[in-house]
Amino acid sequence: MIPGTFDYFAPSTVDEAVTLLSDRGPDARVLAGGQSLIPMMKLRLAEPPVLVDLNRVEGLGGIEERDGHLRIGAMTRHAALETSDLIGARYPLIADAAAVIADPLVRNRGTTGGSLAHADPAGDLGSVMTALGAEIVVTGPSGERTLSIDDLLLGPFATTLEEGEIMTEVRVPLPGAGSAGAYEKLERKVGDFATAAVAVQLSRENGSCSSIGIALTAVGPTTIRAGAAEDHLRGGALDEAALRAASELAAEAAEPAADLRGSEEYKRDMVRVLTLRALRRAIARAGG
Structure with a gap:
């Protein structure tokens, strides 16, 4: 050891x-x-x-809104996300996920950038940032570049970060009026990796869904965007029938593997249940 x-x-x-x-x-x-x-x-x-x-590198921490987005420094600890008043009030999806990452020891030391760069398919922040439409800022020998979270995550423990590059910050679009999110996670015990989890971020306008992000944790080789479920809800009414149909589509998007946490069928059904729960919570938070 x-x-x-x-x-x-x-x-x-x-x-x-x-x-x-x-x-x-x-x-x-x-x-x-x-x-x-x-x-x-x-x-x-x-x-x-x-x-x-990187723990002594200046400028890699902090949580603030500026220049039209939320900036989260790559070295920001999970515990800081969990306890931030700004995150809690404006970005409940992030607060939900930060509160269920592993245990207090890990949350006090683990970092936002480290989690995303590690690209564990069971990592909570990958799906959260996917649902939020986040961008990642990296710096390397050729200078600074910005890429979407969808372009960062390649597969299990694999990203598009190039040799010599480090992640410096995460940028999340500012939420508009009627926006909210929620994270629903199933784990065998507190601190365990997810059996399945679902991140949802949505916006309501005139009774309809103006924008939507749905992403799945731990049910595939990497974070999965439930694109068909998003398309089903975008531009339409967020009634119970629509939510249930979207939840079924999210379950179809899952690519689970059977293991000690459950069978493929069980995990897929849990995605359906968790998606419906997350959608309902997000709508309630958005004033629905």
Whole structure:
């Protein structure tokens, strides 16, 4: 349970971090909250020769609204999302998910950027940011670039981040009037990975659904956007029949694998149930 030997660097600026990662190439791994990497290193499942610790890098934290979006620094802890008054009041979907990420120890150390970069199919924030239509800002040897969350997540533990790049912030569109979200998660016990979970973000205008995001956690090789369910609701009335039909479509979008948490059939049915619950909660929060 002791990691192998490695060189350790703790840069204080983004440029320093990028230079270190570029110079050391594939040997270097980024250390953010360490809640995934360190346990793997202790088990010798990961033995990176070089660690670049981002915890002392200035400017990678914080939660604020500016320039037409919510900015979440990549090193913002899950606990900060859970306890933020701004998040709780304006972005209940994020607050819901942050409160059920693992346990208090993980929430106090784990980071927003680290979770997204790890790209665990059972990670809560991938589906949350997908439903919200978030953008990811990364900095690397070629400078800064912005990409959508859909373009970031490739598959299980795989992203489009290039060598030498680090995530610096997450940008979420500001919610308009009549907007709200909800996250529904099924887990065997508190702190466990999700058996299934669903993130919903929607906006109501004149009694109709003007925008909608629905994304699924832990029922496929990566976060799944339930596009057919979104299309069914977008532009129409959010009545019970429409919600139930969308929930069925979300279940059809799931790609679950049978494991100790349940069969494929069980997980697919849980997606249906959780989608309906999340839609109802989001509508209630939006003033419906």
